[in-house]
Amino acid sequence: xxxxxxxxxxxxxxxxxxxxxxxxxxxxxxxxxxxxxxxxxxxxxxxxxxxxxxxxxxxxxxxxxxxxxxxxxxxxxxxxxxxxxxxxxxxxxxxxxxxxxxxxxxxxxxxxxxxxxxxxxxxxxxxxxxxxxxxxxxxxxxxxxxxxxxxxxxxxxxxxxxxxxxxxxxxxxxxxxxxxxxxxxxxxxxxxxxxxxxxxxxxxxxxxxxxxxxxxxxxxxxxxxxxxxxxxxxxxxxxxxxxxxxxxxxxxxxxxxxxxx
Amino acid sequence: xxxxxxxxxxxxxxxxxxxxxxxxxxxxxxxxxxxxxxxxxxxxxxxxxxxxxxxxxxxxxxxxxxxxxxxxxxxxxxxxxxxxxxxxxxxxxxxxxxxxxxxxxxxxxxxxxxxxxxxxxxxxxxxxxxxxxxxxxxxxxxxxxxxxxxxxxxxxxxxxxxxxxxxxxxxxxxxxxxxxxxxxxxxxxxxxxxxxxxxxxxxxxxxxxxxxxxxxxxxxxxxxxxxxxxxxxxxxxxxxxxxxxxxxxxxxxxxxxxxxx
Numbered sequence: 001x002x003x004x005x006x007x008x009x010x011x012x013x014x015x016x017x018x019x020x021x022x023x024x025x026x027x028x029x030x031x032x033x034x035x036x037x038x039x040x041x042x043x044x045x046x047x048x049x050x051x052x053x054x055x056x057x058x059x060x061x062x063x064x065x066x067x068x069x070x071x072x073x074x075x076x077x078x079x080x081x082x083x084x085x086x087x088x089x090x091x092x093x094x095x096x097x098x099x100x101x102x103x104x105x106x107x108x109x110x111x112x113x114x115x116x117x118x119x120x121x122x123x124x125x126x127x128x129x130x131x132x133x134x135x136x137x138x139x140x141x142x143x144x145x146x147x148x149x150x151x152x153x154x155x156x157x158x159x160x161x162x163x164x165x166x167x168x169x170x171x172x173x174x175x176x177x178x179x180x181x182x183x184x185x186x187x188x189x190x191x192x193x194x195x196x197x198x199x200x201x202x203x204x205x206x207x208x209x210x211x212x213x214x215x216x217x218x219x220x221x222x223x224x225x226x227x228x229x230x231x232x233x234x235x236x237x238x239x240x241x242x243x244x245x246x247x248x249x250x251x252x253x254x255x256x257x258x259x260x261x
Numbered sequence: 262x263x264x265x266x267x268x269x270x271x272x273x274x275x276x277x278x279x280x281x282x283x284x285x286x287x288x289x290x291x292x293x294x295x296x297x298x299x300x301x302x303x304x305x306x307x308x309x310x311x312x313x314x315x316x317x318x319x320x321x322x323x324x325x326x327x328x329x330x331x332x333x334x335x336x337x338x339x340x341x342x343x344x345x346x347x348x349x350x351x352x353x354x355x356x357x358x359x360x361x362x363x364x365x366x367x368x369x370x371x372x373x374x375x376x377x378x379x380x381x382x383x384x385x386x387x388x389x390x391x392x393x394x395x396x397x398x399x400x401x402x403x404x405x406x407x408x409x410x411x412x413x414x415x416x417x418x419x420x421x422x423x424x425x426x427x428x429x430x431x432x433x434x435x436x437x438x439x440x441x442x443x444x445x446x447x448x449x450x451x452x453x454x455x456x457x458x459x460x461x462x463x464x465x466x467x468x469x470x471x472x473x474x475x476x477x478x479x480x481x482x483x484x485x486x487x488x489x490x491x492x493x494x495x496x497x498x499x500x501x502x503x504x505x506x507x508x509x510x511x512x513x514x515x516x517x518x519x520x521x522x
Contacts, residue, residue, distance in 0.1 A: 001504070015284065016379070020276035059515055084388045086513070090396025093510035097501055110503055118277070118389035120379045127345045128379035135351025136409070137417055139400035139426060147514030148397070152425070156398055159424035163417045165400060240358055242371055243262070249354035252347070253408030254320055
């Protein structure tokens with residue numbers, strides 16, 4: 001039984017890569033990933049057979065990973081962040097599900113030993129860099145309507161906005177998708193104040209990291225690209241300046257409780 | 262300027278502890294934590310001054326950590342999971358905020374160099390162990406009404422249930438709080454089928470790990486304790502059996518799109 005590791009490589013900083021992920025990469029003879037992630041791994045995967053499939057070839061990547069493992073090659077399928085969060089893990093299980101139903105692949109896929117290794121997702125990297133915005137109930141929503149009808153995404157944004165979740169938006173824009181973030185902002189402003197803190201994070205934990213805090217009213221599609229993480233504070237989130245740093249945190253409620261007793 | 266590290270130690274398995282967290286623990290002379298976490302760290306913090314404050318003494322722990330760092334001692338305040346998610350980081354920033362306003366502490370706190378180190382939260386450890394339940398939009402809700410009014414928690418559960426988020430419940434019960442999970446289940450059943458997959462995870466990634474998949478209709482307070490993570494699939498989540506393993510995944514939408522075109 002050959003192992004297919006579904007490996008999370010975290011936000012980019014090698015010091016945030018778990019030893020378990022590193023060990024899985026070391027064990028694999030074959031690495032399947034989108035090219036940018038292969039570059040980021042650098043020497044960790046030197047000498048291994050690398051299978052670089054472009055963005056948009058997600059199904060092919062999942063199928064190839066199952067195929068390599070089914071053929072006896074210890075394989076690692078790699079996503080940055082957490083492979084379980086808006087990344088490749090779910091698709092591998094969907095392929096397996098379809099193979100069980102005879103819809104694709106072959107019975108060899110079903111013999112593969114699957115191991116999922118979690119990692120630090122972009123929302124956590126942004127949160128740690130800027131303080132503690134995820135300190136209370138939160139949600140994560142992908143703004144990509146390539147695979148999900150916009151009506152459902154809008155329903156989720158409205159639900160999260162009206163019940164005061166901290167919200168992380170993944171995939172806020174792409175070259176072709178420009179209006180979704182503006183629409184989300186419009187919905188949010190019906191439920192939150194214009195000065196609600198918003199965190200914009202790019203290339204988190206990497207050398208060219210950019211992170212800024214702005215007001216919800218200032219959020220614009222021009223400050224965001226495909227790889228940006230956008231985090232919206234809840235009604236209680238606060239923006240502080242200390243020691244030349246900007247911090248945003250969302251209180252859990254320790255102090256209001258004190259004053260109420 | 263002395264550093265106060267806010268350190269996430271992940272779900273428990275040392276191979277999921279990031280090198281950055283390990284390095285921060287190594288640099289600190291003083292470690293502040295709840296005793297159970299100190300035990301889990303074991304040799305990583307041998308020879309250091311350990312400050313063990315009980316559950317319920319969260320404010321004292323945050324204040325002590327700021328005080329130690331302000332007095333010139335490199336300090337690590339430790340939470341399991343991700344310190345930014347339902348843990349201590351937010352409270353430290355709240356104390357800092359109050360110190361700036363002159364409500365507590367003293368100006369020495371404001372000189373501390375704060376560094377937050379993210380980690381793998383329980384929802385991610387559970388997800389990785391059981392497949393990919395967080396494969397689409399998700400939220401995390403604490404069921405503890407000690408610090409948050411139940412009305413707000415219920416509003417969030419209803420919003421998340423009706424807009425089909427995958428939901429992770431933190432703090433589902435305590436010795437004194439028994440009815441909240443039952444109430445949450447009641448709300449969920451108004452929006453999801455009785456056979457919706459639910460994941461129950463305890464001591465995730467540790468030697469005594471327990472994880473099981475059941476139907477929403479079977480969810481009971483008796484199968485859950487204070488340290489359990491409860492994860493509710495969305496309407497599309499699927500439960501598979503493969504190679505003697507139970508898997509749950511939430512599809513992202515790759516295949517419906519294909520059949521629609």
